[in-house]
């Protein structure tokens with residue numbers, strides 16, 4: 001069985017910016033296959049700068065029996081087109097898809113993309129080798145015994161359970177096989193736990209709401225291994241809310257310190273404002289942390305309440321103060337275009353972000369990703385939102401054109417984004433940083449301005 005695992009190609013979309021961490025979903029699936037001795041090739045397309053046409057050619061020339069793709073929402077159509085072309089060239093090739101988009105819409109995706117043979121819903125790295133082998137040998141009788149997958153059989157769709165699968169014991173899964181596809185200039189990324197207990201309306205909670213912790217020993221073994229392998233002195237924790245279980249976070253930090261890794265490695269993380277704790281931040285600093293992103297989201301208490309973020313403006317200010325006091329760098333993440341958002345509440349968000357003066361800031365545009373409450377609201381035309389399309393390529397949260405707001409136009413929200421960025425940089429005299437920002441995001445900025453005239457970068 002000749003297998004390829006594929007990170008979707010680079011898209012000519014603003015959202016698809018170069019990112020410096022390896023794709024972890026594919027990493028874990030690769031780890032699962034490696035553990036069972038299955039041979040495979042990984043196409044790390046985004047990092048290698050491979051676009052759709054070239055990737056299609058490579059996959060066809062590779063003459064694979066089974067190709068597995070991971071996919072976010074804005075990538076799924078591209079994956080569908082590649083699958084179609086592979087099937088045209090080699091009818092017997094099996095296509096398997098996983099990742100957050102199909103986790104949210106498994107059945108709809110099988111219906112929309114007739115060339116997908118099987119979708120894994122949720123986490124399957126511990127049994128992926130068996131699923132691949134059974135699909136390859138067309139042993140549908142055995143495949144039928146698996147929950148949380150959907151596949152084609154006798155011209156129809158077969159599934160037992162369409163909910164996401166969550167692996168309870170996350171220490172039992174093999175490490176992501178980064179060494180097989182990540183180049184040495186990528187910054188390794190790790191999870192100390194999967195899952196987040198909060199329930200924000202714009203988030204898919206892709207890893208579920210129950211926190212599944214890993215042992216500090218296992219986490220630090222993995223960090224030590226890959227840091228040596230990649231010869232890297234930085235890494236990032238990709239937990240959705242790193243400090244949400246303070247005791248667990250402290251035990252991870254203590255293990256890093258005990259092993260002396262804090263002397264060699266610097267790291268970053270992201271957390272929730274309610275999970276901010278000064279003593280813990282100090283310990284994190286001692287353990288090598290230098291940067292913490294705080295999900296601020298909005299500068300309006302009414303909006304924060306409605307998002308289910310379980311926080312307040314006061315708690316956000318306090319959390320940022322604690323990060324600063326612990327001498328950590330601070331990142332501020334904000335969103336414009338929440339349910340029931342008005343121009344006034346957007347201004348409050350910009351004012352809060354500007355006043356907090358974090359070391360870096362983002363004002364993202366709300367995107368109605370499937371599986372979120374925002375998507376449901378927009379679909380039902382509630383909370384001042386309206387879904388415009390299910391053309392997934394328009395679910396790009398920079399040029400975003402998938403949703404309309406009753407209270408303002410898309411152009412207004414874009415102007416507010418721009419005002420936010422300019423104000424934050426000028427008010428806080430961050431002019432050199434602003435020039436660097438403009439340079440780094442030049443493609444996104446072109447797309448952003450073209451979108452004002454209804455032109456999408458992809459068509460340009």
Ligand code: B12
Pocket residue numbers: 015016017019020021022023024025026028029067068069070071072073074096097098099100101103120122123124125128202203204205206207208238239240364369370397
């Ligand atoms: C880490 C992370 C990032 C990292 C790394 C992204 C990456 N490409 O790996 C960074 C910070 C760069 C990032 C950026 C963005 N992210 Co992000 N990110 C996450 C986060 C927190 C974790 C992803 C992860 O690794 N999960 C853990 C793994 C184990 O789970 P998994 O990915 O689902 O994979 C498992 C299964 O799905 C399955 N699977 C996955 N692939 C495959 C393939 C096959 C063949 C099979 C069989 C199975 C399989 O098996 C895997 C192992 O169990 C998620 C939230 C979440 N909890 O998932 C958001 C999330 C994926 N991000 C999201 C978004 C929107 C973005 C951005 C667009 C944000 C922005 N404003 O720029 C960018 C897009 C960047 C890009 N072009 O890729 C959304 C995606 C929504 C959607 N439906 O598309 C999510 C779901 C958060 C949310 N809002 O709900 N992100």
Ligand code: SF4
Pocket residue numbers: 196197198199200203204205240241272295309
């Ligand atoms: S805190 Fe973050 S990961 Fe948790 S539900 Fe909210 S947005 Fe999602």
